[in-house]
Amino acid sequence: MTDDSLTGRDLGTMTFPVDRSKVREFARSLGDLDEVYTDVEAARAAGFTDIPVPPTFVVSSAHWREEDNMVATLGLDLRRALHGECGWEYYGPVVVGDELTASRRVSGVSTREGRRGGTMTMVSIETDFTNQRGELVVRQTDVLVETGG
Amino acid sequence: MSSTPTATPPTPTSPVTLAVGDEMPVSEFGPLTRSHIVRYAGASGDFNPIHHDEEFARSAGMPGVFGMGLLHGGLLGQRLAAWVGLAAIRAYRIRFTGQVWPGDVLCFSGTVTGVREQDGEQLADLALEVTRQTGDPAIRATAVAKVAQCA
Numbered sequence A: 001m002t003d004d005s006l007t008g009r010d011l012g013t014m015t016f017p018v019d020r021s022k023v024r025e026f027a028r029s030l031g032d033l034d035e036v037y038t039d040v041e042a043a044r045a046a047g048f049t050d051i052p053v054p055p056t057f058v059v060s061s062a063h064w065r066e067e068d069n070m071v072a073t074l075g076l077d078l079r080r081a082l083h084g085e086c087g088w089e090y091y092g093p094v095v096v097g098d099e100l101t102a103s104r105r106v107s108g109v110s111t112r113e114g115r116r117g118g119t120m121t122m123v124s125i126e127t128d129f130t131n132q133r134g135e136l137v138v139r140q141t142d143v144l145v146e147t148g149g
Numbered sequence B: 001m002s003s004t005p006t007a008t009p010p011t012p013t014s015p016v017t018l019a020v021g022d023e024m025p026v027s028e029f030g031p032l033t034r035s036h037i038v039r040y041a042g043a044s045g046d047f048n049p050i051h052h053d054e055e056f057a058r059s060a061g062m063p064g065v066f067g068m069g070l071l072h073g074g075l076l077g078q079r080l081a082a083w084v085g086l087a088a089i090r091a092y093r094i095r096f097t098g099q100v101w102p103g104d105v106l107c108f109s110g111t112v113t114g115v116r117e118q119d120g121e122q123l124a125d126l127a128l129e130v131t132r133q134t135g136d137p138a139i140r141a142t143a144v145a146k147v148a149q150c151a
Helices: A020-029 A040-045 A057-064 B034-044 B054-059 B069-084
Strands: A010-017 A081-090 A099-113 A119-130 A136-146 B027-029 B089-096 B106-118 B121-131 B137-146
Touching (some): A020 A057, A020 B069, A057 A099, A057 A136, B034 B069, B069 B089, B069 B106, B069 B137
Antiparallel strands (some): A010 A099, A081 A136, A081 B089, A099 A119, B089 B137
16 A cells, blocks of 8 residues: 655666667567667668667666566555556657666556455656756656555 | 567658558567567566466466566557657557467557647657457557658
8 A cells, every 4th residue: 555655756766778789689579670770770771870779678777777676665565566557758869879867756646446346556657768968868657556455 | 489570661760641540550469479478578677477487477366477568568669660660759658458378469550540730740649559369458559659741
């Protein structure tokens, strides 16, 4: 169970490199053989300064978190917690060679009565990714749902 | 290798022309295998055992392991990029509506729900969906993409 006092809580900041091998691995794990994700010449021909990242690539920052037990940090019950939504707003390109800093915070908490009884709690988490020039390039918003117990 | 990547058309290099009702080319992925799931776990860093450890998944009350939502969310994202152009995507938002299981064949579709102008840019609003072979929706998504200015 969690409450409104969580809203605004800082969930930490970390920095990670956008690595060529990881971009290739990520695109191929999604069945995408577009050379733009593997070949710098193809990427430049497509108008990018270097190999760009797939739309959902920033989630791979999970590899760089020392401890990614967000559910427990928020006081949610792991057995009843679900990832309900995930979204990204794109403000600028992310390419191989960039170094991204991810800052995460709780942006909102709400509750409603679940269809099968009990109170559902929804926690929204915002993660801002800024590059080595301090430019906000991607904002990710996750909604975690704890179903009624 | 069981997780053979499938060809996706190259992402367009400039904004495409879209009108209300236009549809993303329908595509399929599957049958989904445990190798696909493990490969995405390594790529993404999602090592929640419920997605790769049968014993753990059953102890959590599931019939077995199932795909992480961001796997089929990512598969849909690649198709979105191949449709509208990677650099043209302004927003992409997915809502998970059901699990996907090994053996599933996933179907990806999308449609243009609106075209508008904002801050001097022509933007298209898109509705996207991932469904299982049973017809059950696994993801409902929306996206916003910059499109070519009307002539």
